[in-house]
Amino acid sequence: MIMTAEFPDDARVTLAHGAGGRQTAALIARVFARHFQNPDFTADDAAILPVGNFATGRTAFTTDGFIVSPWQFPGGNIGKLSICGTVNDLACMGAVPRYLSCAFQIEEGFPLRDLDAIAAAMAETAKAAGVRIVAGDTKVAGRGQVDGVFITTTGLGELLPDAEPSGSRAEAGDAIIVTGDVGRHGAAILVARRDFAIDAAITSDCAPLAATVRALFAAVPDKSAIHTIRDATRGGVGTVLHEIAAESHVGIELDAPAIPVAPEVRGVCGLLGLEPLYLACEGRLVLFAPQAIAPKLVETLRALPDSRQAAIIGHVTPDFSGRVVLRTEIGTKTLLPEPSGELLPRIC
Template sequence: MKHDRILLAHGSGGLMSQRLIDEIFKKAFNNDIMEPMLDGAILDLPAGKLAMSTDSFVITPLFFPGGDIGKLSICGTVNDLLACGAQPLYLSTAFIIEEGLPISDLRSIVASMAETARQVGVKLVTGDTKVVEKGSADGVFINTTGIGIIPAGIDYLPQRINSGDKVIVTGNIGDHGLAILAQREGLSFSTPVLSDCAPLYQLKDMIDKYQDAIRCMRDPTRGGLATVLNEIAVQAGVGIRVKEADIPVSVAVQGACDMLGMDPLYMANEGKMVIFVAAEAAEDFLNDLHKMSQTENAALIGRVSPEPAGMVLVETELGAERILGVLEGEHIPRIC
């Protein structure tokens, strides 16, 4: 590259656009499907139902402890596909880049995306790049769309949740939200907090093993654990009861939230999954999660009940029950 920053000419569609694509994106993402450089990707898909998910990432700052916007963009879409019970296969990506973004930052973001995709075993097969005037995009915005295949017999819908099913979360909650807040506001803690940003590809083995004993999965990103539980309670028409003492929260996150007057139950996560599991399979399921590096802190936090339908109740450490409501307003803006 002859320039060290993005220029409007990089979005012109001419020679500078082609150099940007060849030297940044194609070099990092190249594979047999992308190589022809057609207007779209031509894909071979195995038998099964197709799952498709799309997400846009506008996080600030672009780089944070534990990740960056590139890693986040892959993790977010891959985890959405896994929540559907799908094996992620292919991703597309689109960049809206602000004039003046350092080329070195773009290289780092793209390299992070490529490495995360390789970890998961997905291919980035097509994409798009646009450049906008300085002040229009806060560095870079990224959209990713993913395609995966759902095996026969897998149908993870809230309507499959039954009274008595158990609620499991795959690890400590609130790490991502606090890491972003600390980086953005220049806060420091005696124990540094890293984002949990990660692609949960190890869950594919759990899907293969437990199949329909898994009722439903959802990743608790914006709005956190509390918001996801409320969404599922309404969609499934059931009550959900959780125990506050059983919800895994690191000492650092809990201490920081207490100091700042925030609730970790509403903090964003980018490497966790909430899983509803048939009661008879829950103990074995949890034990298997503990054997995997991505989910070694998984915990059984509650159960499903027929009443109160559409509501989430949390049992406090004092033994009282309170309603766990939906997040109102923006807890922390621009979190993903």
């Protein structure tokens, strides 16, 4: 007999449930994790499975959905985004992406020229990432049932030997590294929508990062010393830090002046009262590793084209477990609030 959770009659899914904050975590815990729980089910970006014929004998497996609006934005489109998102989730688990499948839900009347541009971007990005698109599915929905086009991608990757990054492995004393300026993708989408009549030249950071992750692991003798890697997509760096603090039962202290934010992104956030740490990135990683190897990792990152602004932005502490504290420009400390409600702009 299937046992379902007790919900009030008026309980409904809201946009906040898809924003990556507290409501998203509650939805996953109360619905999906409750029903899907098994030894391979994970809170990380990809599950590590004992299947496949890869040389290491370990496989990473993940899936993701993309509903960005507008479908095209400065620096990319939903096709490029769908490949980057899945490739990066695999890479964050220490895997070399190998194969992808994709499923399209297309609104009746969507221009074929635009669909062709999306498919071309997917092919170009997959080639750059060294991954093959090997299967797919297409559905066409009636007008108004889909906002243009939705894409779901599933990926398989081969685990690098001895790589063990996980959101549960952050340790007191770890340095926290971001691979570049934060909030760029979210700001680019916000400006592209023209909802606020803001004219700003902001390009999304959307990029496949598997090569970046391989370079990081190659830079250190002990691959297990890189404790945690996450891509700061929905909910941005701030949400990722709250997730890791909770999973690893540690506290996190950030140094506000050290957090790289592009002037144009900071300007848009200032106008609209937004926090750059909660704006999505699509080409940025958050790393946790011991202080001793952090300078080497930053040096490695700054030699790569997609991470020239890499920086150490904080450290892990045994104090205030599960919390994120921000040390401000004037030296005071304040709690970085856990994200709640619908995070703007909605990007996936």
